Amino acid sequence: MSGPHYEQRRNKLRKRFRDAGVDALLISGVSNVRYLTGFTGDSSWLYLAARDAVVLSDTRFETQLAGQCPDLQCEIRDAASTIGDLARKVAAATRSKRIGIESDHLTLNQFHVLQGTLTSGELVPTSGLVERLREVKDKWELEQIRKAVEIAERGIAVVRSCLTKNQTEVEIRNLLEASMRSFGASGPAFEPIVGVGPTAALPHAHAGHHKVHESSLLLVDWGATTESGYRSDLTRVFFTGKPTKQMEQVYRIVLQAQQEAIRAIMPGVECIDVDRIARGIIADAGFGSYFGHGLGHGFGLDVHESVRVSPLSKQRFEPGMVVTVEPGIYLPGRFGIRIEDDILVTADGNEVLSGVPREFDDAFVPFLA
Amino acid sequence: MSGPHYEQRRNKLRKRFRDAGVDALLISGVSNVRYLTGFTGDSSWLYLAARDAVVLSDTRFETQLAGQCPDLQCEIRDAASTIGDLARKVAAATRSKRIGIESDHLTLNQFHVLQGTLTSGELVPTSGLVERLREVKDKWELEQIRKAVEIAERGIAVVRSCLTKNQTEVEIRNLLEASMRSFGASGPAFEPIVGVGPTAALPHAHAGHHKVHESSLLLVDWGATTESGYRSDLTRVFFTGKPTKQMEQVYRIVLQAQQEAIRAIMPGVECIDVDRIARGIIADAGFGSYFGHGLGHGFGLDVHESVRVSPLSKQRFEPGMVVTVEPGIYLPGRFGIRIEDDILVTADGNEVLSGVPREFDDAFVPFLA
Numbered sequence: 001m002s003g004p005h006y007e008q009r010r011n012k013l014r015k016r017f018r019d020a021g022v023d024a025l026l027i028s029g030v031s032n033v034r035y036l037t038g039f040t041g042d043s044s045w046l047y048l049a050a051r052d053a054v055v056l057s058d059t060r061f062e063t064q065l066a067g068q069c070p071d072l073q074c075e076i077r078d079a080a081s082t083i084g085d086l087a088r089k090v091a092a093a094t095r096s097k098r099i100g101i102e103s104d105h106l107t108l109n110q111f112h113v114l115q116g117t118l119t120s121g122e123l124v125p126t127s128g129l130v131e132r133l134r135e136v137k138d139k140w141e142l143e144q145i146r147k148a149v150e151i152a153e154r155g156i157a158v159v160r161s162c163l164t165k166n167q168t169e170v171e172i173r174n175l176l177e178a179s180m181r182s183f184g185a186s187g188p189a190f191e192p193i194v195g196v197g198p199t200a201a202l203p204h205a206h207a208g209h210h211k212v213h214e215s216s217l218l219l220v221d222w223g224a225t226t227e228s229g230y231r232s233d234l235t236r237v238f239f240t241g242k243p244t245k246q247m248e249q250v251y252r253i254v255l256q257a258q259q260e261a262i263r264a265i266m267p268g269v270e271c272i273d274v275d276r277i278a279r280g281i282i283a284d285a286g287f288g289s290y291f292g293h294g295l296g297h298g299f300g301l302d303v304h305e306s307v308r309v310s311p312l313s314k315q316r317f318e319p320g321m322v323v324t325v326e327p328g329i330y331l332p333g334r335f336g337i338r339i340e341d342d343i344l345v346t347a348d349g350n351e352v353l354s355g356v357p358r359e360f361d362d363a364f365v366p367f368l369a
Numbered sequence: 370m371s372g373p374h375y376e377q378r379r380n381k382l383r384k385r386f387r388d389a390g391v392d393a394l395l396i397s398g399v400s401n402v403r404y405l406t407g408f409t410g411d412s413s414w415l416y417l418a419a420r421d422a423v424v425l426s427d428t429r430f431e432t433q434l435a436g437q438c439p440d441l442q443c444e445i446r447d448a449a450s451t452i453g454d455l456a457r458k459v460a461a462a463t464r465s466k467r468i469g470i471e472s473d474h475l476t477l478n479q480f481h482v483l484q485g486t487l488t489s490g491e492l493v494p495t496s497g498l499v500e501r502l503r504e505v506k507d508k509w510e511l512e513q514i515r516k517a518v519e520i521a522e523r524g525i526a527v528v529r530s531c532l533t534k535n536q537t538e539v540e541i542r543n544l545l546e547a548s549m550r551s552f553g554a555s556g557p558a559f560e561p562i563v564g565v566g567p568t569a570a571l572p573h574a575h576a577g578h579h580k581v582h583e584s585s586l587l588l589v590d591w592g593a594t595t596e597s598g599y600r601s602d603l604t605r606v607f608f609t610g611k612p613t614k615q616m617e618q619v620y621r622i623v624l625q626a627q628q629e630a631i632r633a634i635m636p637g638v639e640c641i642d643v644d645r646i647a648r649g650i651i652a653d654a655g656f657g658s659y660f661g662h663g664l665g666h667g668f669g670l671d672v673h674e675s676v677r678v679s680p681l682s683k684q685r686f687e688p689g690m691v692v693t694v695e696p697g698i699y700l701p702g703r704f705g706i707r708i709e710d711d712i713l714v715t716a717d718g719n720e721v722l723s724g725v726p727r728e729f730d731d732a733f734v735p736f737l738a
Contacts, residue, residue: 041573059661060572063701079644079663080680103477108470109496111477127478174550181543186575187560203429204410206555275448292428292447311449332432 004140007071010036010053012133017050022100022124024049026087026114029105031301032130034229037069045083049094056086084110084117092120100126131306135298136320142344144230145300145322148189149342149353151224152232155180156356159220163240163365169194169207172220180224189223189231190303200237201336203293203328216241216369217335223303231303233324234354235340239369250287250329250337251360257281257327258339258358261295265325265343265350271313278327279311287329296324299342321345322353373509376440379405379422381502386419391469391493393418395456395483398474400670401499403598406438414452418463425455453479453486461489469495500675504667505689511713513599514669514691517558518711518722520593521601524549525725528589532609532734538563538576541589549593558592558600559672569606570705572662572697585610585738586704592672600672602693603723604709608738619656619698619706620729626650626696627708627727630664634694634712634719640682647696648680656698665693668711690714691722 013036017023027033027046036046037055041064044057054073057065065074075086091099099118101111103125115123137145158179159172173194180188194207197215212218221235237251257278264274275295282291294310298321307315309323317323322345328338342353382405386392396402396415405415406424410433413426423442426434434443444455460468468487470480472494484492506514527548528541542563549557563576566584581587590604606620626647633643644664651660663679667690676684678692686692691714697707711722 040575059699062661063699064571064574076661078661082681101477103481106477108472108475108477108480108494112472112494125477125481170550170555174547178543178547181539186539191556202433205433206409292431292445294448312451330428330432 002140004038004138006036006038009133010048013048013130014050016129017100020100020124020126020129022098022126024091024094024096024098024121025100025126025129027102027130028110029102029130031305032102032105032134034301035130035134037072039065039068040229041065043083045087047087047090047094049096052094054090056083056090082113084113087114088117088119091118096121098122098124100124100129102130103127104131128306134300135306136318137300137322138320141230141300142322144226144228145232145342146353148224148226148230148232149234151180151183151185151226152189152222152234153354153356154183155185155224156220156222156234156236160238160365163212163238163368165211165213165240165368167212168209169196169199170209173207176220176222184227185224186227186229187225189225189233193219193221195219195336197335198333201330201332201334203330203336203338212240212368215335216243217247217337219336219338221338221340229301231299231301232342232354233299233303233340234342234356235326235338236356236358237337237339237363239364241369243369247335247337248360250331251363253282253285253287254327254329254337254339255358255360258325258341261325261327262341262343262350262352265317265323265345266348267317267319267345269317271307271309271315271317272311275309275311275313278325282327282329290329290331291327293328296326298323317345319345319347371509373407373507375405375407378502379417382417382499383419385498386469389469389493389495389498391467391495393460393463393465393467393490394469394495394498396471396499397479398471398499400674401471401474401503404499404503404670406441408434408437409598410434412452414456416456416459416463418465421463423459425452425459451482453482456483457486457488460487465490467491467493469493469498471499472496473500497675503669504675505687506669506691507689510599510669511691513595513597514601514711515722516553517593517595517599517601518603520549520552520554520595521558521591521603522723522725523552524554524593525589525591525603525605529607529734532581532607532737534580534582534609534737536581537578538565538568539578542576545589545591553596554593555596555598556594558594558602562588562590564588564705566704567702570699570701570703572699572705572707581609581737584704585612586616586706588705588707590707590709598670600668600670601711601723602668602672602709603711603725604695604707605725605727606706606708606732608733610738616704616706617729619700620732622651622654622656623696623698623706623708624727624729627694627710630694630696631710631712631719631721634686634692634714635717636686636688636714638686640676640678640684640686641680644678644680644682647694651696651698659698659700660696662697665695667692686714688714688716
C-alpha cells in the first residue's frame with residue numbers, strides 16, 4: 001500500500017482557489033498542514049500558491065522538515081522574528097494578490113498582525129477549504145482509520161477482561177491507554193471518558209475515583225491514534241452488576257436509535273435527516289430532553305472534524321466520509337447511556353468499521369454482572 | 370490549604386475593564402475559563418460583566434457545571450442552537466455596550482459570526498487580559514505546580530532506574546507516562562519528547578523506534594499534569610554510553626548558559642535580558658546558530674503561557690511568576706542537548722523548583738554509561 005499523495009492533495013486544493021477568489025492560501029490549521037505536507041510538527045504554516053508550496057516554520061523543526069517534506073521549500077525563522085515576517089517575505093516573492101487565510105484557525109489577533117505585516121496582497125478570509133477535502137478519505141487514510149479502530153477494539157477487550165469491582169475510573173483509563181499503546185497506538189485519540197453510574201450521565205466526564213462497584217453501569221468513550229495520526233472514536237456501556245429496569249429500557253432505546261440512524265446512512269442522504277431519525281426515536285420514547293448533543297461527527301486526523309451529523313448540519317453524505325453515530329440518553333444523578341460506532345459511507349450504503357458487540361446482552365461483563 | 374478563589378480572580382479582572390475600554394468580557398480561552406470558574410470542561414465561554422458572571426455552555430456539561438460552579442449562572446444550549454445565540458441573549462440581558470472578546474482565542478470566523486449575531490453592544494478586541502492575571506501564581510497554584518514538578522521527578526527516577534540498551538524511545542515514553550500516572554498525574558503535561566542521539570537534535574521530536582544503544586545520549590523533555598490541571602516542564606540529557614568530547618563540551622556550555630540565566634532572574638529584571646545572557650554564552654562558544662528557540666516560557670494550566678523569555682520579550686519578571694529556563698544546542702544529524710528547569714520568581718530572587726540532578730557527572734546512567 002503506497003502512502004499519502006501530498007502533492008495530489010495540494011493540487012486538488014489549488015483547483016478550488018478560483019471559486020474561493022484567491023490566488024494563494026496560507027494554511028495555519030495544524031491538521032490541515034499535516035494533511036497537505038506530511039509534516040507532524042506544529043507552529044508551522046503552509047503557503048500554497050499556484051506554483052509554490054512553502055512551509056513557514058522555525059529552527060526547532062528545521063531538521064524534521066528536511067526529513068518529512070524533502071520536496072517542499074521551507075522558510076525558517078529564528079527566535080528573533082515571527083511567522084508573520086516569513087509570510088510577508090513569501091507573499092512578496094510569489095506576488096500573490098489575493099491571499100486566502102483560514103478563518104477557522106487564525107485567531108483574530110493573528111489576522112490583525114498578519115494584516116499589519118503584509119506589504120503586498122490582500123487577505124481574504126476563507127472557511128473549510130481543506131476541511132472539505134479531508135471529509136472524503138482516500139484508500140490510505142481508510143487503512144489508517146481501520147487500524148485505529150482495531151487498536152481501540154483490542155484495548156477495550158483487555159479492559160473488559162480485566163474489570164474488577166474495586167477498580168477506579170482512573171485505573172481503567174490508565175489500563176486502556178497502556179493497552180492501546182501496546183497494540184501500536186501513539187496514544188489515545190482523546191482523553192478517554194470512563195464513568196461509573198451517575199458519572200456516565202456527564203457526556204464529557206473526566207475519569208475520577210469512583211469504583212466499579214458503586215453502580216451496575218460503566219460507560220467508556222475511547223479511541224486510539226495511530227502513529228500516522230489517524231483516530232477512532234467509540235463508546236460502549238458495560239453492565240458490571242444487575243442493571244435496573246430503566247437502564248435496560250434506556251439501553252434498548254439508544255441502541256434502536258443508533259441502529260436505525262446507521263441504516264439510513266448512504267450517499268446523497270442529508271446528515272440532518274439521519275440526526276432526525278435518532279432524535280425522533282429518543283423523543284418518541286419520552287427522553288427527548290435527555291439527548292442534547294449532535295448525533296455524530298467526522299473524524300480522521302482530528303477526533304472531531306467535518307462533517308457534522310446534527311440538527312445544524314447542511315451537508316449530504318458522500319462515499320468515503322467516515323462519521324461517528326453516537327446517540328445518548330443522560331439522566332442526571334442516575335446514569336447515562338451512549339452507544340457509538342464508526343461508520344464509513346460506501347458507494348451504495350455504509351460499512352460499520354467497529355465490531356465491538358453492542359446488543360443488550362453483550363453489555364453484561366462476565367464474572368461481574 | 371484552601372482552594373482557588375474564583376470570585377476574587379473575577380473581581381481582579383473586572384478592575385481591568387476600564388483600562389481595556391470594555392464593560393463586559395466574553396472569555397473563550399479554555400484555560401482562561403477554567404482559571405476564572407473552576408470548570409474543567411471545554412466548548413464553554415464565560416460572560417463577565419460588572420455584576421454578572423454567566424457560563425455559556427451546552428447540555429453535555431450541564432450537570433458538571435452545576436457541580437463545579439454552583440455559584441455561577443449558566444446558560445445551556447441544545448444541539449439546535451449556537452454559543453453565539455447564548456451570547457446575544459446574555460449581552461442583551463446585561464445591557465453591556467462594549468463587550469470585550471479575547472482576540473488570541475476567538476478565531477476570525479467566530480468573531481464574524483458573533484458580530485452578526487449580537488443585536489446589542491459592540492465587540493471590542495482585547496488581548497492578554499486574563500493571561501496577565503495568570504502570569505503571577507497564587508499560593509494554591511504554586512502548591513499545584515510543586516506537585517506537578519514532584520510527580521515529574523518521581524516519573525523520571527523510575528525511567529532512569531529502568532533504562533536498558535534495548536529500550537525504544539516509545540517504550541521509554543510509555544513507561545514515563547505510566548509512572549507519572551501512578552504517582553497521581555492526570556496525564557503528561559504534553560506528549561513527552563524522548564530522543565536517542567540524532568533524534569535529540571530535533572527540539573520537538575516525537576518518540577520513535579530508535580533504541581537506547583544506537584547512541585550514547587538520550588534526551589527526555591517531559592512534565593506532569595496534576596488532577597487540578599497544573600503542569601511541569603523539564604528536560605534532561607542522559608548518557609547511556611561514553612559521551613564524545615563534543616557532547617561533553619556542548620553539555621557544559623548549555624549548563625553554564627542555563628545556570629547563569631537562572632542566576633539573573635529576579636523581580637524587575639527584563640525577560641529579554643535573561644534570554645540574552647544564555648544566548649550570549651552559547652554564541653561566544655561558537656554555537657549561536659544552533660540555539661534557535663526562546664530561552665523559556667511561563668507555564669501553569671497551559672504548558673506554554675505568558676510570560677515568554679525570548680529575544681521578543683517585552684516584560685519584566687514579577688514575584689510569583691513561574692517560568693522554564695531551557696537553553697539548547699542542536700547539531701543536526703548528530704545530537705542535541707537541552708537542560709530545562711522550572712523557576713519561581715520570589716520577592717528577592719528566584720527558587721529552582723525542580724531538583725533533578727543536572728551536573729555533567731549526574732547525566733551518566735548507572736550500569737549503562
